[in-house]
Amino acid sequence: MKKDNVLEVKNLNVSFRTQQGILKAVRGVEFELRRGETLAIVGESGSGKSVTSRAIIGILAGNAIHDAGSIYYYSDDVKNLKKYQELRETGNANEGKGETPAIDLMTIPEEDFHKLRGTKISMIFQDPMSSLNPIMRVGKQITEALYLKMGVSKEEAKVRAIELMREVGIPEPEKRYTQYPFQFSGGMRQRIVIAIALANNAEILICDEPTTALDVTTQGQILETIQRLKVERNLSVIFITHDLGVVANIADRVAVMYAGKIVEIGTADEIFYNPKHPYTWALLSAMPDLEFDKEGQQLFVIPGTPPDLHFPPVGDAFAPRNHKYALDIDFVEQPPMFKISDTHFSATWLLHENAPKVEMPNVLKARIERSLKKEKEAGRK
Amino acid sequence: MTENRVKALEVKNLKQHFKVGSGKNKLVVKAVDDVSFDIYEGEVFGLVGESGCGKTTTGRTIIKLYDATDGEVYFKGARVGGGFETLKGNIKAAKKEAKEAILECKPFLKKQVEIKQKYKAERKLLKKEDAERKQELIEKERQELAELKADSEARPDQYQVDNEKIAKIEAKRDEFIAKQKDAIKGLKHDNAFKGETYEIMKKIQMIFQDPISSLNPRMTVREIIAEGLRISGVNDPDEIDRKVFEALDVVGLVPEHSFRYPHEFSGGQRQRIGIARALVVNPELLIADEPISALDVSIQAQIINLLKELQKKLNLTILFIAHDLSVVKFFSDRIAVMYFGKIVELAESETIFRHPMHPYTRSLLSAIPQPDPFYERRRKRFMYNPATAHNYTPDNQPSLIEVEPGHYVSASEEEAVRYRQEIKELEVKAAAKTKKE
Numbered sequence: 105m106k107k108d109n110v111l112e113v114k115n116l117n118v119s120f121r122t123q124q125g126i127l128k129a130v131r132g133v134e135f136e137l138r139r140g141e142t143l144a145i146v147g148e149s150g151s152g153k154s155v156t157s158r159a160i161i162g163i164l165a166g167n168a169i170h171d172a173g174s175i176y177y178y179s180d181d182v183k184n185l186k187k188y189q190e191l192r193e194t195g196n197a198n199e200g201k202g203e204t205p206a207i208d209l210m211t212i213p214e215e216d217f218h219k220l221r222g223t224k225i226s227m228i229f230q231d232p233m234s235s236l237n238p239i240m241r242v243g244k245q246i247t248e249a250l251y252l253k254m255g256v257s258k259e260e261a262k263v264r265a266i267e268l269m270r271e272v273g274i275p276e277p278e279k280r281y282t283q284y285p286f287q288f289s290g291g292m293r294q295r296i297v298i299a300i301a302l303a304n305n306a307e308i309l310i311c312d313e314p315t316t317a318l319d320v321t322t323q324g325q326i327l328e329t330i331q332r333l334k335v336e337r338n339l340s341v342i343f344i345t346h347d348l349g350v351v352a353n354i355a356d357r358v359a360v361m362y363a364g365k366i367v368e369i370g371t372a373d374e375i376f377y378n379p380k381h382p383y384t385w386a387l388l389s390a391m392p393d394l395e396f397d398k399e400g401q402q403l404f405v406i407p408g409t410p411p412d413l414h415f416p417p418v419g420d421a422f423a424p425r426n427h428k429y430a431l432d433i434d435f436v437e438q439p440p441m442f443k444i445s446d447t448h449f450s451a452t453w454l455l456h457e458n459a460p461k462v463e464m465p466n467v468l469k470a471r472i473e474r475s476l477k478k479e480k481e482a483g484r485k
Numbered sequence: 486m487t488e489n490r491v492k493a494l495e496v497k498n499l500k501q502h503f504k505v506g507s508g509k510n511k512l513v514v515k516a517v518d519d520v521s522f523d524i525y526e527g528e529v530f531g532l533v534g535e536s537g538c539g540k541t542t543t544g545r546t547i548i549k550l551y552d553a554t555d556g557e558v559y560f561k562g563a564r565v566g567g568g569f570e571t572l573k574g575n576i577k578a579a580k581k582e583a584k585e586a587i588l589e590c591k592p593f594l595k596k597q598v599e600i601k602q603k604y605k606a607e608r609k610l611l612k613k614e615d616a617e618r619k620q621e622l623i624e625k626e627r628q629e630l631a632e633l634k635a636d637s638e639a640r641p642d643q644y645q646v647d648n649e650k651i652a653k654i655e656a657k658r659d660e661f662i663a664k665q666k667d668a669i670k671g672l673k674h675d676n677a678f679k680g681e682t683y684e685i686m687k688k689i690q691m692i693f694q695d696p697i698s699s700l701n702p703r704m705t706v707r708e709i710i711a712e713g714l715r716i717s718g719v720n721d722p723d724e725i726d727r728k729v730f731e732a733l734d735v736v737g738l739v740p741e742h743s744f745r746y747p748h749e750f751s752g753g754q755r756q757r758i759g760i761a762r763a764l765v766v767n768p769e770l771l772i773a774d775e776p777i778s779a780l781d782v783s784i785q786a787q788i789i790n791l792l793k794e795l796q797k798k799l800n801l802t803i804l805f806i807a808h809d810l811s812v813v814k815f816f817s818d819r820i821a822v823m824y825f826g827k828i829v830e831l832a833e834s835e836t837i838f839r840h841p842m843h844p845y846t847r848s849l850l851s852a853i854p855q856p857d858p859f860y861e862r863r864r865k866r867f868m869y870n871p872a873t874a875h876n877y878t879p880d881n882q883p884s885l886i887e888v889e890p891g892h893y894v895s896a897s898e899e900e901a902v903r904y905r906q907e908i909k910e911l912e913v914k915a916a917a918k919t920k921k922e
Contacts, residue, residue, distance in 0.1 A: 321866075327854075387783065409751055475857045
């Protein structure tokens, strides 16, 4: 099983030096990313999902402190890195017996990171306008990545760039090649960003809310493009979003983050049909769906705001906002990850054997029952 | 059911065109093109569409952030705004028509013009090299004109000018133009923020999309909220305080917040300030322009619930502009779907989700992701291409047609027949399903 992992994040802790003191943005995040899967990270703004992904690609802000933890990247290309060779000389390298060699991304120097960033691990950002250079033709922006990293000639780079543009679904790429970003619509711009990210055949694609700034119809197109490319190129995708609908569409596995921690992780079906953490319940029931019965009903609201991570809470960070289900112990001790199935883990004391039995909110329960019933009907047909 | 309700806002054939570019690139962008709808009192009316379809422009034109190109807006029965492009066009057309009619009455002039036009057209066809031929034509023209003059002098009775008829035409034209000018004057009067219009317009307020850029960072919350009050003539500081605190209380903030600056608040709280600013002048119609798209999921639910609660408590009428259909469904009584400046479907929210008829509505509905993986795996997105979806011809143009009570679809006659048939089939199916259960 282990061989499939392309990325393993272990006990990652990242803080920021701010004027108010140390802000603990990520507090012990652990997950693994398998080859060819899509892992969605969900959470409110400020929950640390972007910081985690930026740590992976090594573009944290200057005031960031890496407190603890490691990010192992498994790939044969790791062997070319200077740091890896150094480690091998001292006999500390993680060569594995017949396994793919790995390296901790948090320890390698910037020089080594240059070889990985953009060629092995790529990222696309939320706002396609600000991630493209407004005064450079899009063709040049794509080819730039090609001859900087791959050392191909200008002519070849152009051919490949046009091929890429076609691959991400841009009509008439020859004509579009010489246009500027402002001549593209939002969805088309995001496609260009995807083309740049994939120019060097990256293995891992990190998507930081790529569709938040787009319309529903365009969003659908971009998601389909990412999904298609994922299958074609066997990409591993980390998809960061706060839209649970998008998650249901694209994710194989889902990690729910709150206040710098992963509170629940599991396959998409487990998270959506058998959620265990009160925060996941709250997130799911705060979203209106098309079958929502609006007569006299209110949307579920999560009271309060996320905690100030300058002063991280002692117990479960969600407890103060969790009036209905919080236990006394939640305010004293952080819950460990409880195992629900081989793939499904959740950090809540409610899963402890001594905890009182509680059920998820009725609204959510009804909704899940409804969709399971529908699925059954569809299956029968 | 909708018959006996009172109309709060009436929008009639509203058009908002923007002129962009200059010279060769000059272009008229028809952001809103002939949109009509009514909003009843105490109703939430959702306006949905993708970005660039003109939904925000519609909202902004109603509250007169833009000057309408054409059409009229009525609020509580009084006209509060409108455009006069049609009237101006009418004047132009009337002038042209009268000019032609007058020419008919002047036989000499008419013939002269005819000759001149004939030669002008012929000369136009010539190429630059044909200078000789051109000269020839000019000579010919002169000759003919001279002949005409001679003829007119020889038989003046044939060239009588019918002065009586001309006077009649001119009188008719002037009367018509005066009427149009009066109408324009009326519209201009209603458009101005003065007198009655001003008093009525105060009852329309707006909430903006971005809570960060819609609040002045250099004003305290109290100043922001009180600005509207002050402009409408409330100057007593105690009264301002009282009203500001009241508005803050309504949106779930406390009086202590009023002396802080916008940057000290979170996104959700900022949007609450925006709502308080709109509510402080006791509006009856609220135009909410995507008030939740810039917010986080958990905060979105808070703001939707707040708006819903306020709508019930204060009996507000809300024009809710959004692109998120599931939120719109949750919030609105009726929904209009816009596509490229036109309304393509308008119905009660339940109906629009039960029987979406216009292909664009269907494509929009099929694009909404739901928090349900099974559904997502089955979901198939339709594309809408106006060129292939309809077979419109010049004499088979679409218009808003009522296909079932309260459900309007932009369709041609032929399509409407089909839609009605489909609705019937869907109802039969739904009835059979409920029976089975």
